[in-house]
Amino acid sequence: MSEALAPGRDTPRGRAAAGWRDPARSDGEDGDRQFVTALARGLQVLRAFRDASEWLGNREIAARTGLPKPTVSRLTHTLLALGYLVHGEDGERYGLGPAVLALSAAFLRQNSFPQMAKPYLQDLATAVQAHVALGLRDGLHSVYIQLWRGVGQTITISREVGFHLPLARSAMGMATLAGMDEAERAPLLARLRAEAGAEWPRLEGTIARCQAEVAERGFCVGVGIWHPEINAVAAPIHSPGAQGLFAVNVSGPAFVMTEAVLRRETGPRLLETIARMRALGIVE
Numbered sequence: 001m002s003e004a005l006a007p008g009r010d011t012p013r014g015r016a017a018a019g020w021r022d023p024a025r026s027d028g029e030d031g032d033r034q035f036v037t038a039l040a041r042g043l044q045v046l047r048a049f050r051d052a053s054e055w056l057g058n059r060e061i062a063a064r065t066g067l068p069k070p071t072v073s074r075l076t077h078t079l080l081a082l083g084y085l086v087h088g089e090d091g092e093r094y095g096l097g098p099a100v101l102a103l104s105a106a107f108l109r110q111n112s113f114p115q116m117a118k119p120y121l122q123d124l125a126t127a128v129q130a131h132v133a134l135g136l137r138d139g140l141h142s143v144y145i146q147l148w149r150g151v152g153q154t155i156t157i158s159r160e161v162g163f164h165l166p167l168a169r170s171a172m173g174m175a176t177l178a179g180m181d182e183a184e185r186a187p188l189l190a191r192l193r194a195e196a197g198a199e200w201p202r203l204e205g206t207i208a209r210c211q212a213e214v215a216e217r218g219f220c221v222g223v224g225i226w227h228p229e230i231n232a233v234a235a236p237i238h239s240p241g242a243q244g245l246f247a248v249n250v251s252g253p254a255f256v257m258t259e260a261v262l263r264r265e266t267g268p269r270l271l272e273t274i275a276r277m278r279a280l281g282i283v284e
Helices: 012-018 037-047 058-065 069-082 098-110 113-128 171-179 182-217 259-279
Strands: 003-005 085-087 094-096 131-138 141-148 155-157 164-166 220-227 230-237 246-253
Touching (some): 058 069, 113 131, 113 246, 113 259, 131 171, 141 171, 171 182, 171 230, 171 246, 220 259
Antiparallel strands (some): 141 164, 220 230
């Protein structure tokens, strides 16, 4: 029987790290007349669902998005009518609808890299008996687009495809930042600095360390960065013709995946997997 290790994203620190914001304030440029706030808010409602199994009421969605409850009610009504949301059995809560699945399927058809990488990353998950996730940046977060667990793995972490990790507080996010060129990274760092406030000096130091590790070794190590009981190692990946910078994250409980294990065993295995894909032209 597998043991589930809760990720603790509902702790006060987790909520602060992964808090959802109105995209009209966080992603839209001030004074941009082309930015459609209503559309952005509708998409933000969909982003409030952290995985496909969640059922949320208007009050919960309002709390996660920061949008007024009357606005949320109108948005959920519209998204329900369009098939992006469905009603739960109680008639009051909502879940993600089939139209969302159609969008994700279209994305994966357009980006073949996740499917090409699948057997190699599954082999890695089995070899290290840990979770291996492939992610892309989504605003100030990284989002899991594929996830593999080791065959026979006995300790699991309750994460699924669609799970979000904060860029500045996760190994995957750190690897993503390290893999960017300076022109792309600089504006993100400015936004992260503004969001972090007094915590920025500590985060900036971790970002700099991880960037140096990726430059020197090809991967970075996160010891309790996102959750004190979970450690991870991550690396950025560029795939020819793919849209966006990918990152591979290998994570597990801290008592198994110690810093020494990550640096001496897991990180090198991750690099070996990337080298196998590079030899076949799957990654650059």
